[in-house]
Amino acid sequence: MAITDYSIAAFDIQKIWADFPILSREVHPGVPLIYLDSTATSQKPLQVIAAMDEFYRRSNANIHRGIHALAEESTAAYESARERIAAFIGAATPREVIFTRNTTESINLVTQSWGRANLNPGDVVILTEMEHHSNLVPWQMLAQERSLRLEFIPVTGDGLLDLDEYARLLTLDPKMVAFTHMSNVLGTINPATEIIRMAHEIGALTLVDGAQSVPHLPVDVQALDADFVAFSAHKMLGPSGIGILYGRKALLEAMPPFLGGGDMIKRVELRSFQSNALPYKFEAGTPAIAEAIGFGSAVDYLADLGMEAVEQHERQIITYALERLEEIPGVKVFGPAAEHRGGVASFTLPEAHAHDISQILDADGIAVRAGHHCAMPLHTKFGIPATARASFYIYNTLEEVDRLVDGIYKVKQLFA
Amino acid sequence: MAITDYSIAAFDIQKIWADFPILSREVHPGVPLIYLDSTATSQKPLQVIAAMDEFYRRSNANIHRGIHALAEESTAAYESARERIAAFIGAATPREVIFTRNTTESINLVTQSWGRANLNPGDVVILTEMEHHSNLVPWQMLAQERSLRLEFIPVTGDGLLDLDEYARLLTLDPKMVAFTHMSNVLGTINPATEIIRMAHEIGALTLVDGAQSVPHLPVDVQALDADFVAFSAHKMLGPSGIGILYGRKALLEAMPPFLGGGDMIKRVELRSFQSNALPYKFEAGTPAIAEAIGFGSAVDYLADLGMEAVEQHERQIITYALERLEEIPGVKVFGPAAEHRGGVASFTLPEAHAHDISQILDADGIAVRAGHHCAMPLHTKFGIPATARASFYIYNTLEEVDRLVDGIYKVKQLFA
Amino acid sequence: MDDLYRELIIDRYKNPQFRGELDPHNFTFEDDNPYCGDHIRVDVRVDDNDVVIEAAYSGEGCSISQASADLLIEFIHGKTLDEVKALTKDDLLELLGIDLGPVRLKCALLSLKVLKAGAYGLGKDEVSDDLVE
């Protein structure tokens, strides 16, 4: 869409639009894209696309073992990406930063390596009712295998975690508290520092699902005092196929390997092996090399904007979006007030199913997601099968919110 | 290097060179690249790079759940790639084709899902002495966890599997025979059809490590009658970060999930979940979407050339390379005669360590790998810590073999 | 978005013609699409020659799932059970007359899946997407 809205001062939106080729695309003939689905996956700036392109055109080689020039360039680029990502999240050392496929694999690495080694029948793990399936199912699998007890911090009617109930659950002496920093449905930004402090007081470890927070908020893993943090590149301007598990060095060092194979070993005999040092111990086989390099470029882009500015930009949009959505008769937006949330608004209409909302909006080029957003239990709790979700990122504008609102009025008219 | 060698008729090398931008690069000022390290990872044609570039510039969205136009385009492109890969390997249905990160993860999926569900203390698994660490360590991890017995088909002095000893090992009633179709060190192409037939006769399942065979030979999983086949995109013109596990539908259906999370579920409640249908059951979280699309493009490229032509091209080069290498005094090439091998030649020199060979060759732009090539037990068996390895693919020429030989003479001179 | 979507689908969704339950019936079946909560039940009555003489659907969900059911039920009146069992995805898409992406396809096919599962007399656990592929 044409950008006529410069009311948002956090950064230069016109410059950002020039960096994202997809935003100038028409989704249907004559219909430009309004992309409001960044919570599912973000768009990618030219800088990220070019970094990967350039890698394949100039430097591509397998890493770590090669002596020839390309192998050295590739290894240096891959490890430099790890260092920049480590700096971006404030890790004490790049060795604490493990490349995985995505948030989901990062969490499975924790459940299958740390969990199998440390949890015993009857042990309690605390999750929350607002978790994404990626932070539920791995624990359910482990709970079934190890007879663990899963307990859930309840979500209040206005989409916040019930911290009193959390305090009560902590008396069960849990070994682990695993929670999402920001809900991908409600947008709720949970008080991670407090949740972690309370867990540590009773000796529990913590895993932060940072899939939505690391892309949208300043996150410093040492300031949070988190034990594990999981996130995905594709939600923060980076490519698909790569994510991160951050873990405290001492914890990672004590954990058994997760997947076995090339690169994660120091020495192999026919019937035994010795694991490699961190971070390689957890990176079996040829990793996602170009993707790591693209991810490095993505955090450079975000760091240049400044994560405070990113957060401020989204706060302005979501504040405006909640105002505008709530003035539409019948629209029900789930989740807390703007000051407790990031740029996510999930809503329902009485006359039309979420799928129909999304399909009708698509005719106007507006991309929103419809469904349970991989959070079925939360939807069950709110008694709805599906919501439509508009989500915002650095490239979105207030004018796009207006177009969304116009579109919702069209849906209402069609289904009246 | 300038291409003046048109003696190889299997396909038009000049056309191929035009497709691979990296091949025109100078690795040092004035020194063009001679890339002889495709066994570690192949280079990528423009078609593959462009497919991913185009995806990020035009269609990028998360898949499977979205109704908007971009999500539909992305889903269709991702699934179309799966279909083309399935056709490329002759799978009965695309549902048997599971996207993983790489060969290594594919094998771990089998050991951790099929293996944990089906193997019990004392059960025998047969491997070979020429396996890559990726087909050793996952079985060692499982063997330790489940008290399995691992047995190894020996490698003969000329780098072939000892099939008499294999027949004897089969009397141990193994549950699984997991072997590499083509050795990444010796280049040996193992008689996979026969190995599988013999395993099936006594009721054992088979896993084929196809990391080197699928890129270089015609491989039809149904003709092989293989139960599982693992391979990586990055070794066959495709991107990093994506690989395949092929498995027979009935086997995959009976297996428990591997990683838990979004997309691999049908239904989730707080304390339980129901797995999704194939192939999604084994694809937890946002997959490597752009990479799948690039992989689809890579198999299109190979299918256009024809895998028979690819094999023939490499047979010509390796035949010539073995001839030329063997005429250099002191060079010892490991592995069988050309008719039993693909385009891989690992060798040693008495006067210089493999690292030195590789570094000196690099000064002339020649990229070969040096080390144990993730096959330490095989190197131990041959009593050498490291070899230098030259490996060939569709873009290599006889003239490049000559340059390699010139380079080796230089090494000999320096270290004389 | 196709104009047909607006006209045919939304019209059938707002003004269904075969909504309801039949009692007695020769078979009934219900299932849902876990991705979006769409739910469809079909009740079918056949004569001695296994020809459908009356049928109805009930349930809830998006316009595509409900309108498809309405169109499908209309279509099977006068068809034999064997003809019903032989119905394919393409038959249903022809009825709808619009292009559907992969997600909406699942919505559209729910009623066909339920109908065929009922016609074949399958148990709840035996239903799979293979029925409509």
Add this chain to the structure above:
Amino acid sequence: MDDLYRELIIDRYKNPQFRGELDPHNFTFEDDNPYCGDHIRVDVRVDDNDVVIEAAYSGEGCSISQASADLLIEFIHGKTLDEVKALTKDDLLELLGIDLGPVRLKCALLSLKVLKAGAYGLGKDEVSDDLVE
């Protein structure tokens, strides 16, 4: 490739000046680089003031690992044990005077790792790359 590589490294590799074993010695240590099989042992003799008065290395491997060891052993003659313990990666690279990629770096640093592990009196299991970073 740097010409220095050819001259200095290959010369030292072919004509080592401090190759051998020392008996008696004040400490000895050996280890290898599993990636390539390079192996280095160092033997060191110090006087009453903990100053290195004699040292030697033995082992096998690529030219970088062996030549680095030769240069390093030459360098520590006359240094105190505390000075030896304080040696860094950069000190060694200065001795070598050439740029090294990540893999060859491991070859080059093996002798320093072994030397420092010996100087600190570490056990075999306590050796880590942290010693040379």
